[in-house]
Amino acid sequence: MASIYQDTIDKYSAILEEDSHNIRALLILARIAIKEGRVQEGVDYYTKIFDIDSDHPEALYMIGFISMINKDNDKAKEKFLRLIRINKANPFIYEYMSFLDFSSRAKYLELAIEINEKLSIRKKDYGRYSYIAFKAYLWGEYKLALRYAELAYNANATNTISNLLGCIYYKLEDYDNALSYFYSVSLDLKNSNLFTLSNISSCFKQKKSINLAVRYLNKALDVNDTNKFVYYSLGYIYANILEEKDLALKNLNRALEIDSNYMQAMHAKLLLN
Numbered sequence: 001m002a003s004i005y006q007d008t009i010d011k012y013s014a015i016l017e018e019d020s021h022n023i024r025a026l027l028i029l030a031r032i033a034i035k036e037g038r039v040q041e042g043v044d045y046y047t048k049i050f051d052i053d054s055d056h057p058e059a060l061y062m063i064g065f066i067s068m069i070n071k072d073n074d075k076a077k078e079k080f081l082r083l084i085r086i087n088k089a090n091p092f093i094y095e096y097m098s099f100l101d102f103s104s105r106a107k108y109l110e111l112a113i114e115i116n117e118k119l120s121i122r123k124k125d126y127g128r129y130s131y132i133a134f135k136a137y138l139w140g141e142y143k144l145a146l147r148y149a150e151l152a153y154n155a156n157a158t159n160t161i162s163n164l165l166g167c168i169y170y171k172l173e174d175y176d177n178a179l180s181y182f183y184s185v186s187l188d189l190k191n192s193n194l195f196t197l198s199n200i201s202s203c204f205k206q207k208k209s210i211n212l213a214v215r216y217l218n219k220a221l222d223v224n225d226t227n228k229f230v231y232y233s234l235g236y237i238y239a240n241i242l243e244e245k246d247l248a249l250k251n252l253n254r255a256l257e258i259d260s261n262y263m264q265a266m267h268a269k270l271l272l273n
Contacts, residue, residue, distance in 0.1 A: 005032045021052050030062070039066060057088040065096070073100050091115045095132060109136065109144045116151055126156040133164060142171045159185045166199060175203045194223045198230060210241055231255035232265045239272055248272060 003009060009032060012025040019025070030045035043066055049059040064079030077100050083089045084097075094112035098105035109132070116129075129152035136145035146168045152161045166181035182200045186193065201216035214237060220230045231254040239248035249272060255265040 003032070003036060005036070008032065020048075023049055023052060023056070026052075027058065034062070042066075055082070055086050055088075057083060057086075060088070061093070064093075068096060068100065076100060091119075095128075098132075099135075105139065106141055106144060109141070109148075113144070113147050113151075117147075121151065121154045123156050126152050126158075126161075129155060130158075130161050130164070133161070133168075137164065137168060137171075142168050146172070159188055163196060163199075166196075170199070170203060170206075173206070175206050179203045192223055194220045194227060194230070197223065198233065201233065205237065205241075210237060213237060226258055228255040228258040228262050228265070231258070232262065232268070235265065235268055239268060245272055 009029065012022075012028050015022050015025040016029070026045045026049045030042045030049070033039070033042035033045060043063065046059045046062050049056050050063060053059070060079045060083050064076045064083070067073075067079065068076035077097070080089070080093050080097055080100070083093055089111075091112040094108040094115075098108040098112070101108065129148050133145050133148035133152055136142075136148060139145075146165070149161055149165050149168055153165060162181045162185050166178045166185070169175070169178035169181065179200060182196050182203065185196045186200065189196065197216050197220040201213045201220070204210070204213040204216065214234065217230050217234050217237075220227065224230075231251045235248045235251035235255060238244045238251060249269065252265045252269045252272075255262055256269070259265075
């Protein structure tokens with residue numbers, strides 16, 4: 001089946017027959033090949049460009065990106081580092097490097113953020129920003145996660161990113177800001193999200209507002225009364241903060257009814273006896 005770009009392919013293929021070093025012809029043929037799913041053919045064109053100009057930004061980027069997709073991380077790093085050395089890196093390059101070089105991931109994300117914060121926020125950037133925010137959170141890079149989550153929030157203020165912002169602020173021990181984001185999610189969902197209510201409770205526990213912590217755990221049970229973690233959390237508060245042994249045992253026993261192998265609840269119960 002002929003390509004919809006056949007006329008263009010024929011035109012630039014003819015140019016290459018006359019001049020095999022014509023970079024514009026190689027670029028156009030490489031882009032068409034990639035667009036049509038002929039990835040290896042596209043790589044071959046980009047490789048020819050690279051052989052002519054070892055600092056060609058698009059050739060470096062595309063060979064690096066495709067190498068990364070194909071799990072050839074060493075080759076990807078080589079191309080991306082060359083782009084950085086010739087001062088042709090963009091936020092994507094630094095973000096890719098944060099995944100390829102974990103020992104320097106914080107440095108690369110800082111560099112990416114410096115550029116991202118100067119750019120106009122677009123709604124289509126939400127997926128990328130939020131993904132990196134979640135990854136940085138999982139890595140324990142909470143300050144970097146916060147900055148990416150804020151970028152994502154500015155692109156699209158979803159409940160998902162609001163909840164992540166709450167979790168990040170919680171990890172940073174900024175419980176007031178954490179509560180503001182958890183409350184916004186809870187209000188939007190009309191108090192129907194067990195995990196958000198549990199998060200609100202955790203913030204109040206850290207703020208030593210124990211009655212409010214208990215109140216929100218009970219609200220969580222109104223949503224789902226078969227969640228072992230909520231019963232365990234109530235048991236923990238009654239045992240270790242309020243020193244109400246009977247209520248502690250009642251909640252820990254309920255957690256163990258739901259999961260007889262729940263080790264945290266078993267350990268907490270043993271400490272009460």
